[in-house]
Amino acid sequence: MPNRRILSIWFPRLAAERLIRLEPLLDEGAFAVVRDSGQTQVIGAVNAAASAAGLHPGQSLRDARALCAELRTLLSNPQAEEAFLEALERWAGKFSPWVAATPPASLLADITGCAHLFGGEAGLMARLEADCDDLGLTVQAGIADTVGAAWALARYAGQPARPARSGDDIDQEALATRSRAAKRRHWERGGAAPQAAASRGRVPRIAPPGQMRQALAPLPAAALRLPQPVTAQLARLGLRRIDELVGQPRATLARRFGKELVLRLDQAMGTAPEPLSPARAPEGFSVRLTLPEPIGLMADLVAGFDRLLPPLCAKLAGKGRGARGLRLQALRCDHTMQVVTVGLARPSATPDRLRPLMVMKLEEIDAGPGIDTLRLEAYQTEPLQEHQHKSQLPAPAKSGSTPAPPAAQCTDMDDLIGRIGARVGLEHITRLHPGESHIPEKAAQVLAAAWSAPSTRWPRRPAIPRPLVLHPPEMVREAGGGRASAEGALPLMFHWRRRPYTVARATGPERIAPEWWLDEPGWRNGTRDYWRVTTQEGAVLWLYYAHGGALSAGWFCQGAFA
Known part of the structure; x- marks a missing residue:
């Protein structure tokens, strides 16, 4: 080999x-x-x-x-x-x-x-x-032959080993001193003749097979991909070139400069493996249909899409992936292109689930002088999760658990989200999830329906019902214009949003304490006592009295019942 x-x-x-x-x-x-x-x-x-x-x-x-x-x-x-x-x-x-x-x-x-x-x-x-x-x-x-040797030749071939500090090289002498110094012509005193400028210090960037040691010998120690402090320390000891390091005892080098120096040296020489891992080519899922004659009718577009969809789904299923986004490109005879896209709430490789969504968008395509090419692409894909087959016998229900909805019901819901999202956008469809908190405004969180699964473990309904509409707390004042009673007694008449209200009946109080382990700005006025207040004007409000903490005490309205 x-x-x-x-x-x-x-x-x-x-x-x-x-x-x-x-x-x-x-x-x-x-x-x-x-x-x-x-x-x-x-x-x-x-x-x-x-x-x-x-x-x-x-x-x-x-x-x-x-x-x-x-x-x-x-x-x-x-x-x-x-x-x-x-x-x-x-x-x-x-x-x-x-x-x-x-x-x-x-x-x-x-x-x-x-x-x-x-x-x-x-x-x-x-x-x-x-x-x-x-x-x-x-x-x-x-x-x-190796990654380290090729890396070194690409960056340092033809470059001499530089000193690491001032004063180690004659090239760093002061210009005034050098101008007065006599030229050093050592060859006039029996030394070797100088080499041509083209060949002096010239290292070829192609190392012959099996000759990494000869190719790397004149290169500086930095060519071994070493940290700068290590190369500086080597230069202070006079070890500036790779050939000066190869002859040193490995145990001494590892003990003084660390194992990385020995590893990089072995990788460059080929005695230690260094694999080359290329990036994987991105998987593309697309199919193309070239038409013999231009088309422009809606029925022809649907027929062309029906021919493209099954092979695309077969490609997706073969790789165990499902489409989250489909793009249909209609290339016209005038060298222009019409594009429509659809998104799905869940990845799918089933043609029956993808076809209705795209057919709804085909009306947006303007055929113009005629369409001669169709290209269908799954531009966003996700792995498909295999469902485990279950027995037909019902499993014993655990205490306090809610049975999961059937798979067909989840599929129907995902299809409904996809159909609505094709019209208004998937980002505009949300669902509520239970929150792990007893604070009313944190009892539920809003998540995007297309990127979240429905929850099957909602907490039990509280003994005192919560209002349908919650809003940030708003101050309530007594009918006389002053603040409500500081003792916590429910006022019989109050003003809220510049309108007077008279209490007909009230239910409460329900005391809710803040989460002491969190610093919630809205709960700095301490423990709250909540009341369900029915007014003579017909409004059913959710009032609470804050006992005061970092902020002053008082009455507030946080929601309204239907």
Whole structure:
């Protein structure tokens, strides 16, 4: 079996070049994409002009402004950059079917057995660079037997090992000192002649099969994907290149620098496995019907839909999924398209449940000069839950439990919600669910009917009935204009909503205490005594007296009975 060959593709200016593709004028000068890092803003990506000015990713925006006053910046958009990388992942599928994205700006592909289609690995690299040049993207790529080696070659091939601190390299001497120093011509004193500039420090980005050690030897230690503190510590000890690490005892390296250094070294050399896991292709559920002659009648549309629906449902059932949203696209002869969509309260792959919903929406399609193609797509799907077969004998009912509704009744309710939702929208249909609280306003919660199941365990009806309409508490005043009695005695005459009321009869009180473990702003006036008050004017109100806590005491109205 041939050695595995891995292609690493790195886009060093991805975030900046994504915006330049949208607005080419940004590339006329120094441009950078900035991101928030703690309390400061740092550079995330730069264009070529900004790199020429000395700017680099990770640099603080304040320092970058000091180096380049005319720098233009835009904030980073991680979601858009991730979507752009996903699009590049699909584009890289032309080189290999086994592609994985490694955010924020790189791709990995297993090109084993694929390079001969492009004239070899060198031809593949040339094709890759040409395509990226057409896309306006800067790219660096590397090919090796392992993921770690390909990653290192793509980023560090041709770059010398840099010192980690000031004073470790002759290149960091002061300019004045260097200008007065004599030129070091060691070859004039018997040393080796210097190499050509084109070949000095040049490492090929394609490692021959089985030669990762020779290809990685001159690369810096940072090429092993190590944290910056580890590479800085290695540089202080004089271990700046990978070949200087390979000859060191593994136990000593692991004890001093951690196991990650040894693991990354073994992964790069191929002695430790590092699998490549590509992203799964999204499952698409759609069918298409091309018509020999354009159609425009409603009966023809229904007939075409009836031919598309069974194979779509068969695809869904084969994958164990059900449609939550259907989209029918009608492509017309004038190269325009009419689209109708429907949503379902529950996922389904049954044609008899999907057909009535879509037929209701077919009237919205304008055939125009004629429709020559129909495309039906399940754009939103969910797994179908299999129902366990039960015995025909009734199971013994548990004490205090409510029997679940039959499956046919639940299906009918879901179909009803879907039909109403096709007219008014599923988000406008709600249902009540019991809440786990004795507080009246929290006894039930409103949920969307299409995204919730009906509850079968409602609590028992309270001894004192609750009003049908509940509203936020509103202050009640005595008929004389002052506040009602503070002693808790029910007033015989009161004003509510600027109207006078006279008490005919009253039932109560029902005392409800607040939830002491929660801080409810509406219950800061303490324990409440609720009364059902029937007035001579015909209104049946739900009043309560708040005994006072963090707020003052008084009478309030919270609801009305039918």
